[in-house]
Amino acid sequence: MGSTLGRRLPVMADVAKEAGVSHQTVSRVLNDHPNVRSETRTRVLEAIDKLGYRRNLVARALVTKHSRTLGVVSFDTTLYGPASTVYGIEQAARAAGYFVSIVSLKSIDKAGVRDALDYLADQGVDGIVVVAPQRSAARALADLPLGVPTVAVEGGEAGDVSVVCVDQVAGGRLATEHLLSLGHETVWHVSGPSDWLEAEGRVAGWRAALEQAGREAPRPLAGDWSPRSGYEAGRSLASMRNVTAVFVANDQMALGVLRAFTEQGVRVPEQVSVVGFDDIPESEFFSPPLTTIRQDFDAVGRHSIEVLVRQLEGGLQERERLVVPPTFVARVSTARA
Amino acid sequence: MGSTLGRRLPVMADVAKEAGVSHQTVSRVLNDHPNVRSETRTRVLEAIDKLGYRRNLVARALVTKHSRTLGVVSFDTTLYGPASTVYGIEQAARAAGYFVSIVSLKSIDKAGVRDALDYLADQGVDGIVVVAPQRSAARALADLPLGVPTVAVEGGEAGDVSVVCVDQVAGGRLATEHLLSLGHETVWHVSGPSDWLEAEGRVAGWRAALEQAGREAPRPLAGDWSPRSGYEAGRSLASMRNVTAVFVANDQMALGVLRAFTEQGVRVPEQVSVVGFDDIPESEFFSPPLTTIRQDFDAVGRHSIEVLVRQLEGGLQERERLVVPPTFVARVSTARA
DNA sequence: GAACGGGTTGTTAACGTTCACAGTCGGGGC
DNA sequence: GCCCCGACTGTGAACGTTAACAACCCGTTC
Numbered sequence: 001m002g003s004t005l006g007r008r009l010p011v012m013a014d015v016a017k018e019a020g021v022s023h024q025t026v027s028r029v030l031n032d033h034p035n036v037r038s039e040t041r042t043r044v045l046e047a048i049d050k051l052g053y054r055r056n057l058v059a060r061a062l063v064t065k066h067s068r069t070l071g072v073v074s075f076d077t078t079l080y081g082p083a084s085t086v087y088g089i090e091q092a093a094r095a096a097g098y099f100v101s102i103v104s105l106k107s108i109d110k111a112g113v114r115d116a117l118d119y120l121a122d123q124g125v126d127g128i129v130v131v132a133p134q135r136s137a138a139r140a141l142a143d144l145p146l147g148v149p150t151v152a153v154e155g156g157e158a159g160d161v162s163v164v165c166v167d168q169v170a171g172g173r174l175a176t177e178h179l180l181s182l183g184h185e186t187v188w189h190v191s192g193p194s195d196w197l198e199a200e201g202r203v204a205g206w207r208a209a210l211e212q213a214g215r216e217a218p219r220p221l222a223g224d225w226s227p228r229s230g231y232e233a234g235r236s237l238a239s240m241r242n243v244t245a246v247f248v249a250n251d252q253m254a255l256g257v258l259r260a261f262t263e264q265g266v267r268v269p270e271q272v273s274v275v276g277f278d279d280i281p282e283s284e285f286f287s288p289p290l291t292t293i294r295q296d297f298d299a300v301g302r303h304s305i306e307v308l309v310r311q312l313e314g315g316l317q318e319r320e321r322l323v324v325p326p327t328f329v330a331r332v333s334t335a336r337a
Numbered sequence: 338m339g340s341t342l343g344r345r346l347p348v349m350a351d352v353a354k355e356a357g358v359s360h361q362t363v364s365r366v367l368n369d370h371p372n373v374r375s376e377t378r379t380r381v382l383e384a385i386d387k388l389g390y391r392r393n394l395v396a397r398a399l400v401t402k403h404s405r406t407l408g409v410v411s412f413d414t415t416l417y418g419p420a421s422t423v424y425g426i427e428q429a430a431r432a433a434g435y436f437v438s439i440v441s442l443k444s445i446d447k448a449g450v451r452d453a454l455d456y457l458a459d460q461g462v463d464g465i466v467v468v469a470p471q472r473s474a475a476r477a478l479a480d481l482p483l484g485v486p487t488v489a490v491e492g493g494e495a496g497d498v499s500v501v502c503v504d505q506v507a508g509g510r511l512a513t514e515h516l517l518s519l520g521h522e523t524v525w526h527v528s529g530p531s532d533w534l535e536a537e538g539r540v541a542g543w544r545a546a547l548e549q550a551g552r553e554a555p556r557p558l559a560g561d562w563s564p565r566s567g568y569e570a571g572r573s574l575a576s577m578r579n580v581t582a583v584f585v586a587n588d589q590m591a592l593g594v595l596r597a598f599t600e601q602g603v604r605v606p607e608q609v610s611v612v613g614f615d616d617i618p619e620s621e622f623f624s625p626p627l628t629t630i631r632q633d634f635d636a637v638g639r640h641s642i643e644v645l646v647r648q649l650e651g652g653l654q655e656r657e658r659l660v661v662p663p664t665f666v667a668r669v670s671t672a673r674a
Numbered sequence: 675g676a677a678c679g680g681g682t683t684g685t686t687a688a689c690g691t692t693c694a695c696a697g698t699c700g701g702g703g704c
Numbered sequence: 705g706c707c708c709c710g711a712c713t714g715t716g717a718a719c720g721t722t723a724a725c726a727a728c729c730c731g732t733t734c
Contacts, residue, residue, distance in 0.1 A: 011690055022714045027692065035712055058398045058461045059690035063719050067395065069438070069460075076424075083420045087413070090441045099460050101406070101438050104427050123406075123436050124395045227622040252619060259622040282589060285564040285596040287624045348720055359684045364722060372682055396720035400689050 088301020172205020230256025408457030425638020509542020567593025
């Protein structure tokens with residue numbers, strides 16, 4: 001192609017020439033500036049349409065210092081919880097007119113979190129959501145000097161940043177109280193990894209409920225969220241005589257527990273009642289269908305964007321703390337003692 | 338505070354002044370240009386370190402016309418398959434030095450795909466990966482005049498774009514042949530939604546295996562990937578006398594099938610053998626543990642980035658088609674007829 | 675001693691927007 | 705008739721980087 005025009009994408013100046021106005025007027029039209037004669041506006045819009053012009057957001061970001069991009073750092077988005085949360089975040093962010101740039105961490109240690117944050121900051125994101133369910137991640141966040149508005153999901157006492165989370169303690173309570181109300185003497189617990197804030201919250205809720213009912217809390221069995229660890233915990237529990245009720249810290253482990261019980265000939269819910277946590281789509285079809293505590297991940301994602309955008313567009317503000325309540329889902333894995 | 342220096346972030350010019358060189362030399366150091374005296378280089382690096390300078394990637398993108406950002410558009414990243422694929426994509430992209438911007442679609446229709454693509458193009462991504470498992474998405478892709486290098490995951494005959502996919506037909510064959518080899522007269526099938534290419538491929542593989550063995554293919558039961566739809570198909574199957582082997586198009590539906598069988602008193606694998614597809618983490622702990630076909634989503638994600646990056650950095654090229662083989666995973670849900 | 679050439683550095687001009695400011699035009703008040 | 709003001713539009717300069725080119729230094733070569 002000659003030097004005449006080639007394949008070059010049209011820029012504002014081209015539109016301006018086409019419409020017989022200045023590039024600034026084009027800019028005004030694009031930004032909905034009020035003081036543009038409506039006739040001029042249509043002329044510009046026609047030119048835009050004719051040339052197939054699209055504004056260059058990179059150039060815009062350079063001068064405005066806003067990229068309208070939000071960063072998300074999350075741990076293992078393969079898991080149902082993080083995946084759902086990130087999904088909610090993405091939907092909400094796009095609805096609010098932001099792009100979403102994502103970083104999934106394999107393991108969360110301080111260095112990993114810092115790197116991810118740096119990485120996103122380099123990219124020029126306007127704000128960051130950190131799905132930081134581990135204590136170590138939350139601590140990293142608290143220590144980091146972040147130049148970018150940030151909100152933490154499940155972040156515990158995450159220093160100066162705003163936090164959106166599910167009330168894990170209430171969830172643990174809900175599960176345990178349900179089992180106690182069915183007449184069980186006490187409730188056993190298969191917990192998540194101790195580094196996780198969610199695991200810790202559920203343990204606390206379980207303990208509080210038992211204490212309030214004046215029951216002894218048995219020693220919790222620790223899992224790692226995986227079905228396998230639930231299976232192993234289930235084998236231990238099956239070998240004990242006095243177990244009639246178990247609160248498992250997530251549905252995947254609960255699946256493992258159910259499997260172990262089945263193998264050992266322990267019948268659920270006739271001999272032992274089981275409650276899970278999360279309400280993954282599969283839970284309803286476990287054998288037997290799992291009574292569980294539902295977390296509204298979607299709401300968590302949405303809220304975190306709301307908080308972040310408020311912070312971004314409303315100037316600096318108080319840090320907020322938003323707690324989403326969990327709900328009880330009755331199915332058939334629990335029965336009277 | 339004053340006009341002296343304020344809180345302004347340092348730019349290249351500041352580093353240049355600090356090091357007593359020109360901003361261009363700083364740029365050269367940052368870009369590993371060979372012709373910089375090593376003494377100068379260290380002086381510049383020291384200045385960068387002292388000032389805490391970080392280069393502005395937005396400005397850089399403006400002039401180079403490369404953002405080093407890749408776009409990903411995917412359908413419902415809440416599902417295990419897409420989530421794992423996107424995870425693999427993200428890991429590989431970051432390793433290759435690219436940022437990842439993501440768009441999750443609720444529903445995939447032509448307009449949705451086009452919007453997502455436009456959206457990402459506006460943002461200035463260098464390339465796009467479309468996780469397009471539906472026929473409609475693939476068709477949308479084929480029709481679209483895309484100005485950006487694109488690769489499709491599970492994209493079927495996706496027009497001019499490169500494709501990375503799992504060999505679904507081979508997977509369907511694997512499952513069916515396994516069941517036939519156990520002596521079952523024929524194999525029933527619970528399929529995915531007909532609009533999905535993956536569903537179609539699995540049906541084709543199942544049919545081919547039956548045909549090759551000279552067996553009649555029963556009418557497949559259609560599901561929608563959800564455990565519930567599997568449950569409903571399972572109830573139908575349980576009510577039939579002659580069903581001894583079922584190939585279910587994904588593990589979630591297989592869970593539903595198992596549930597229905599359990600409820601109806603049909604024993605797996607004693608009376609009926611069941612094979613799933615995907616190998617989700619839960620499958621191993623179903624009752625009974627599910628024999629299934631494993632898809633290496635991670636590899637798919639990685640490969641798609643490899644193909645895309647090759648296209649990006651190697652100039653325009655032939656479109657590629659990369660097929661990842663599925664593998665058979667033996668567990669206990671299948672037995673001799 | 676002049677011309678050459680490679681390594682090293684600096685100068686100037688893009689890139690495509692938005693911002694700050696300066697016009698121009700027309701109508702209303704005195 | 706004059707001034708002012710508000711609506712509208714244009715001009716020039718940022719933003720922070722890389723690209724293109726020019727310039728310099730110093731050692732070789734003829």
